[in-house]
Amino acid sequence: MDNFDTDAVDSVLCVSGSRLVKSGFLCTTNFTDNLVTFINAGGGSLKKEGELRVCVESDGCFEGGDVLRTGDYLVDLHFAEIVNTNGPKGMRLFDVFMQEEKASVLSEVDIYSIVGANKPLQVVDVKVSVGKDGAIFIRFDGICGSPIINGICIKHATNLPESQGEHGFLMCNNCGTEVEISSTQQKIIRMKSMAKYEKKIEELRIQCRLKTDECYEAWMSLTATNENLERVRVELDNRSFEKLLLDQAIEKEAAKFRDLSSQYERDKKLWGIAIDELGRKIKTMKEEHCQLSFEAHECVDSIPELNKMVYAVKALGNIRVFCRCRPLSKGEVSAGYATVVDFSAAKDGELGLLASGSTKKIFKFDRVYTPKDGQVEVFADASPMVISVLDGYNVCIFAYGQTGSGKTFTMEGTEQNRGVNYRTLEQLFRTVEERKETSTYNIFVSVLEVYNEQIRDLLATSPTSKKLEIRQTSEGAHHVPGITEAKVENIKEVWEVLQAGSNARAVGSNNVNEHSSRSHCMLGIVVKAKNLINGECTKSKLWLVDLAGSERLAKTEAQGERLKEAQNINRSLSALGDVISSLATKSGHIPYRNSKLTHLLQDSLGGDSKTLMFLQISPSEQDVGETLSSLNFATRVRGVELGPAKKHIDTGELQKLKLMLEKAKQELRSKDDALHKLEENVLNLECKAKGKDQLCKNQQGTVNELESQLESKTELCRLLEKQLLQLSERMKGKEEICSNFQRKVKELENRLMEREQSESMTQYKVKELENTLKERTQEFEVHSGMLQQKNIELEQKLRQHETLFSAEKLRTTPLNPRISNMENIQDMDPPSLRCLKMNVGSSDLLKGTDSLRELRRKRQSQSKGTKNNFLLSASLLEKKSMTAESNKAKHVDPSRALARITRSTKPFSSNQRASSNNKTNRDQVQGSKEGSSKLKLWLR
Ligand SMILES: Nc1ncnc2c1ncn2[C@@H]1O[C@H](COP(=O)(O)OP(=O)(O)OP(=O)(O)O)[C@@H](O)[C@H]1O
Numbered sequence: 001m002d003n004f005d006t007d008a009v010d011s012v013l014c015v016s017g018s019r020l021v022k023s024g025f026l027c028t029t030n031f032t033d034n035l036v037t038f039i040n041a042g043g044g045s046l047k048k049e050g051e052l053r054v055c056v057e058s059d060g061c062f063e064g065g066d067v068l069r070t071g072d073y074l075v076d077l078h079f080a081e082i083v084n085t086n087g088p089k090g091m092r093l094f095d096v097f098m099q100e101e102k103a104s105v106l107s108e109v110d111i112y113s114i115v116g117a118n119k120p121l122q123v124v125d126v127k128v129s130v131g132k133d134g135a136i137f138i139r140f141d142g143i144c145g146s147p148i149i150n151g152i153c154i155k156h157a158t159n160l161p162e163s164q165g166e167h168g169f170l171m172c173n174n175c176g177t178e179v180e181i182s183s184t185q186q187k188i189i190r191m192k193s194m195a196k197y198e199k200k201i202e203e204l205r206i207q208c209r210l211k212t213d214e215c216y217e218a219w220m221s222l223t224a225t226n227e228n229l230e231r232v233r234v235e236l237d238n239r240s241f242e243k244l245l246l247d248q249a250i251e252k253e254a255a256k257f258r259d260l261s262s263q264y265e266r267d268k269k270l271w272g273i274a275i276d277e278l279g280r281k282i283k284t285m286k287e288e289h290c291q292l293s294f295e296a297h298e299c300v301d302s303i304p305e306l307n308k309m310v311y312a313v314k315a316l317g318n319i320r321v322f323c324r325c326r327p328l329s330k331g332e333v334s335a336g337y338a339t340v341v342d343f344s345a346a347k348d349g350e351l352g353l354l355a356s357g358s359t360k361k362i363f364k365f366d367r368v369y370t371p372k373d374g375q376v377e378v379f380a381d382a383s384p385m386v387i388s389v390l391d392g393y394n395v396c397i398f399a400y401g402q403t404g405s406g407k408t409f410t411m412e413g414t415e416q417n418r419g420v421n422y423r424t425l426e427q428l429f430r431t432v433e434e435r436k437e438t439s440t441y442n443i444f445v446s447v448l449e450v451y452n453e454q455i456r457d458l459l460a461t462s463p464t465s466k467k468l469e470i471r472q473t474s475e476g477a478h479h480v481p482g483i484t485e486a487k488v489e490n491i492k493e494v495w496e497v498l499q500a501g502s503n504a505r506a507v508g509s510n511n512v513n514e515h516s517s518r519s520h521c522m523l524g525i526v527v528k529a530k531n532l533i534n535g536e537c538t539k540s541k542l543w544l545v546d547l548a549g550s551e552r553l554a555k556t557e558a559q560g561e562r563l564k565e566a567q568n569i570n571r572s573l574s575a576l577g578d579v580i581s582s583l584a585t586k587s588g589h590i591p592y593r594n595s596k597l598t599h600l601l602q603d604s605l606g607g608d609s610k611t612l613m614f615l616q617i618s619p620s621e622q623d624v625g626e627t628l629s630s631l632n633f634a635t636r637v638r639g640v641e642l643g644p645a646k647k648h649i650d651t652g653e654l655q656k657l658k659l660m661l662e663k664a665k666q667e668l669r670s671k672d673d674a675l676h677k678l679e680e681n682v683l684n685l686e687c688k689a690k691g692k693d694q695l696c697k698n699q700q701g702t703v704n705e706l707e708s709q710l711e712s713k714t715e716l717c718r719l720l721e722k723q724l725l726q727l728s729e730r731m732k733g734k735e736e737i738c739s740n741f742q743r744k745v746k747e748l749e750n751r752l753m754e755r756e757q758s759e760s761m762t763q764y765k766v767k768e769l770e771n772t773l774k775e776r777t778q779e780f781e782v783h784s785g786m787l788q789q790k791n792i793e794l795e796q797k798l799r800q801h802e803t804l805f806s807a808e809k810l811r812t813t814p815l816n817p818r819i820s821n822m823e824n825i826q827d828m829d830p831p832s833l834r835c836l837k838m839n840v841g842s843s844d845l846l847k848g849t850d851s852l853r854e855l856r857r858k859r860q861s862q863s864k865g866t867k868n869n870f871l872l873s874a875s876l877l878e879k880k881s882m883t884a885e886s887n888k889a890k891h892v893d894p895s896r897a898l899a900r901i902t903r904s905t906k907p908f909s910s911n912q913r914a915s916s917n918n919k920t921n922r923d924q925v926q927g928s929k930e931g932s933s934k935l936k937l938w939l940r
Pocket residue numbers: 325326327329371401402403404405406407408409410513515516517518547548549616
């Protein structure tokens with residue numbers, strides 16, 4: 001009975017899915033002690049290349065110390081039912097299958113069938129896998145026919161034979177000792193590591209795939225974010241640009257506003273001062289006015305006759321008469337003519353004319369200019385009236401007098417002594433310039449003459465046959481359609497226009513004066529004004545008229561055409577006188593249409609218009625008659641006819657009162673004018689102030705609005721900048737993640753490549769090992785055939801020897817020392833005897849066994865590398881076991897011994913053998929077990 005080490009068995013299998021029951025199985029050890037086969041009584045059938053399902057029952061079947069006997073059942077087993085027809089015979093499969101952690105590591109799978117009694121059929125390419133439920137699936141790919149599977153044995157990897165191939169070495173992590181490991185173990189390790197690596201690679205692949213997906217998603221999100229960011233940037237740029245424009249606009253507006261404000265403040269101060277000043281003045285004037293009115297009333301009350309004069313003055317309204325006397329001409333001086341005009345009271349507006357005899361006639365006018373008074377003085381008094389045309393009043397200034405009295409000199413003047421016309425326009429432009437902040441003006445000039453009751457356009461560039469007529473507009477204004485109206489912008493243009501008119505003027509000559517104008521020369525100035533503050537528009541007209549000479553017909557001695565000219569001139573002048581008279585008497589009908597002159601002047605004579613007449617007189621005694629006539633006419637125009645009688649009444653209180661009244665009236669008029677002007681100025685200033693206030697308010701509103709817009713834009717900009725910052729940070733994060741992913745992917749790819757390379761190397765090595773294995777297996781088969789042959793031969797020889805021995809025994813006598821020995825042998829117990837027999841008879845067999853051992857030793861010595869302690873001890877044990885075996889072989893049947901020899905090619909089996917054969921060697925076996933367990937630990 002052989003001892004069996006149950007630790008060597010990991011799994012007990014049954015066929016056909018039957019549950020293993022310890023008692024219901026035949027169990028035996030096989031030829032070799034280390035191989036245990038459990039056979040199901042029923043057996044299982046295997047379909048052709050089918051799948052055999054077996055159950056694993058690893059617990060409870062065997063306990064440590066269980067003894068299984070060899071041979072008790074082995075003989076009775078019938079494996080010979082089915083013959084494996086095509087499958088390889090006597091081959092051993094050393095494939096190692098690593099399954100789940102839980103499952104055992106399978107070192108080998110032996111499948112027995114009828115190849116020979118108790119000889120296992122080793123099948124190549126058996127696929128074994130362990131499922132999760134513990135079931136083992138075995139697939140037979142290389143077997144044909146219907147073999148009955150009698151038993152399957154699965155063992156631990158620790159039991160793998162050493163002799164199967166090359167050995168490898170492992171470094172112990174604890175002590176650094178190199179441990180030799182068999183190829184199968186290497187395979188296990190490789191498989192383990194490969195499986196681990198494959199698992200890891202698979203995990204890494206999955207991880208890589210996930211990371212790639214993440215990367216892709218991150219990349220897409222990054223792209224989308226970048227696009228958004230780009231859009232936001234563009235928008236931000238636009239907003240910034242808009243903001244910049246707005247800032248600039250606001251800056252401009254603010255600068256404007258500042259200018260306006262400062263201007264406004266300055267103006268306001270000035271206006272305040274001016275208004276205060278004006279208020280003061282008005283107050284003073286009002287007081288004076290009250291005082292004067294009071295005085296005047298007192299006078300009027302005291303002198304009832306003066307009432308008529310007051311009314312006449314009031315009725316005259318704005319008609320003023322300035323009397324100007326020219327100096328004696330050279331001709332007159334040389335002719336010895338005396339001056340008949342007295343200027344002693346000229347400052348008071350009085351002029352005396354020494355008429356025939358010694359009587360002196362006094363004439364009173366608004367102004368009296370002596371021959372010494374120049375153009376400047378004359379215009380200074382006319383200037384306020386001229387300026388009123390800019391305020392919308394119609395004004396008419398005309399020069400009346402006999403031929404050669406200086407009308408043209410006063411109105412036109414010379415280049416060195418400019419007359420009223422030029423100075424008027426100069427003054428207008430000056431005032432326009434002064435008022436440009438508050439008003440705009442357009443000035444148009446037309447120059448025409450009335451000659452023989454016909455109107456001639458003196459500015460017309462080409463002569464036209466069309467007769468110019470006076471027409472009345474729907475607004476009631478009178479104008480001459482088709483007349484040239486030259487727009488003048490500056491004084492230079494004015495001079496050119498005046499020159500053109502002057503040149504075109506019809507000039508004739510007569511006996512009285514060398515260059516006497518026989519027509520009325522009229523300079524019409526139309527002013528279109530717009531008040532920028534209140535938006536008021538006005539159109540007013542100023543006539544500057546150089547009338548034709550007013551000499552008497554008889555004196556000129558004109559005839560024919562000249563007579564006709566003179567008649568027309570006189571008629572028109574008479575018409576002028578009639579109009580003025582009618583105005584003075586407030587007649588219901590004003591005969592404007594009696595002449596072209598009065599018709600043209602209709603808008604500027606009477607009503608609310610202002611009229612100024614320059615009465616031109618000659619100082620010469622030869623013209624005294626004409627001068628008297630002119631003075632009388634002028635007095636009529638002025639409305640107050642101071643008769644010489646009256647003039648000369650110079651007595652008593654009445655005269656004094658008259659003078660006082662006259663003075664008071666004059667002052668009153670001037671004060672009225674000044675007051676009126678001041679009121680106008682105040683009104684204008686108030687309007688301006690209101691306009692400025694409104695403008696200021698509007699500007700303030702605009703500034704407020706712009707400021708709020710700016711604030712909102714700034715806020716928006718701030719928000720956008722914040723967003724941009726956040727997006728940039730996010731983008732940076734994404735980029736970092738992306739780069740990390742890319743780096744990881746690269747690493748994984750590199751590792752994957754390395755793994756693949758190592759895998760391919762491993763596969764290559766595995767293939768090499770397989771080839772080596774095949775070669776070894778073939779060698780082994782050859783050797784086992786030879787051994788069998790030798791075995792048969794040795795058995796035959798043994799039989800022969802036994803036959804010879806028995807024959808010799810019968811024949812020989814006890815005297816033979818050998819026989820005495822045999823007697824001693826007979827006294828021995830049968831096993832000892834058998835042993836002796838074996839010693840004597842099986843010398844050849846032992847020789848054969850020794851030769852096999854020698855071969856094995858040689859192989860071992862050929863194996864590369866040094867052996868570790870464990871393997872050394874294992875080797876020692878093996879030697880011991882070999883010795884024990886050889887001793888044992890003396891007691892066993894030679895055929896069995898041979899069979900053992902064939903199986904003893906596995907190095908580890910020697911340990912088991914030793915333990916099963918001799919209980920005394922159990923300690924050594926224990927040591928071997930410890931070594932084995934150590935090896936397992938290191939392998940793990
Ligand atoms: N105030 C004055 N000072 C110096 N010279 C004067 C003055 N007034 C007129 N004269 C001169 O007297 C002359 C005649 O003057 P002017 O031609 O102006 O007269 P008139 O009234 O226009 O004559 P007519 O009606 O024929 O045109 C001119 O030579 C002029 O220079």
